Amino acid sequence: MEFVSEKIIDQVALSLEGSRGAYEEAVELLREEQPVVLAYLFNEELKIFTQGEKEYMLYLILVIWEAVKAVKPEGIPATSTDAFTAKEEKNWEILQAQKKRTFRDKLDAFFDQYPQEDLLAFVEDALVEDEEDDAVVTKEGREAVFIILKTVIDCWTKADESTSGTK
Secondary structure (H helix, E strand, C coil): CCCCCHHHHHHHHHHHHHCHHHHHHHHHHHHHHCHHHHHHHCCHHHCCCCHHHHHHHHHHHHHHHHHHHHHCCCCCCCCCHHHHHHHHHHHHHHHHCCCCCCHHHHCHHHHCCCCCHHHHHHHHHHHHCCCCCCCCCCCCCHHHHHHHHHHHHHHHHCHHHHCCCCC
């Protein structure tokens, strides 16, 4: 799959932020084309997240989705529940194997030979730069949000299948 560059990600983010209509249209298309991902985001089991965290994750998922579609004009196959769950479990295993202290240091293992590094960096930056007192994502929720978004990237780009992802 073609590389999703920071430039593409920034363009998508600006277009979604700049137009309420574009955002709403993207949500509707996501609902139609990726029902598993959207259903997962609003699953009852995710009560640990605040409404603000869920809305922020939705925005980040939309940016990822639109950016991947920009380089994959043939479309993104719908993600199955089984594929999502398997990739999510693998990502949790990688994270839990990390003995490092800081959030950012724990994420280093995910970048090792990862083919969609800019997408992953977008997610990391969205969570790390959001660390101020009025952060949308709580310190407790950051790891879980990262794992969900990394899993979405893996499902839509098959990125985890071309790298070991472990250190």
